[in-house]
Amino acid sequence: MMKSIVAGLAGTALLTTVAFAQSPPATTDKAAPAATTATTTSTTASGQWRTSKMDGLKVYNEANENIGTINDLLMDKNGDIKIAVIGVGGFLGMGEHLVAVPYEKLKFVNEAVAYTGTGANPGAKPAATTTTGAATGTDNKPAATSTSSTSKWYPDHAVFNASKDELKNMPQFKYSE
Structure with a gap:
């Protein structure tokens, strides 16, 4: 053996x-x-935003009222973002009304929402700097306001010029169509 x-x-x-x-x-x-x-090609992406971090990004109106969150970004065949799907209302995803808005109509802000309360707030931040969303990808760079806001790879929030009621009255967006 x-x-x-x-x-x-x-x-x-x-x-x-x-x-x-x-x-x-x-x-x-x-x-x-x-x-x-x-x-040998360049692999740096300084000043770019990660689309995976845009999902769930809060959307405010010009009066700093929370009107919804970004649920999805839709792009054309060239890779240019054309539509932002915003979820309005609902609780934990239940009863949420989805609307499609043109991506270029969104403004992206790197700083947190400024305090808009009635009392004096000595710690309130100044008005935030905005960057208009554009579908080309090259115009989406965040404003260089501070190292911490540009190094996190996504803006703090988006601004869309509408009220929550106006968004709820927009036609429902459906993926199946």
């Missing part, structure tokens, strides 16, 4: 040695592989 195990291991070792000794076929093609050129 022991002789057959030793013979089997020796045979396996011989076959493995023969497999490693074979050299790959010679090629006359001197072109660099595609992977090499892909690694």
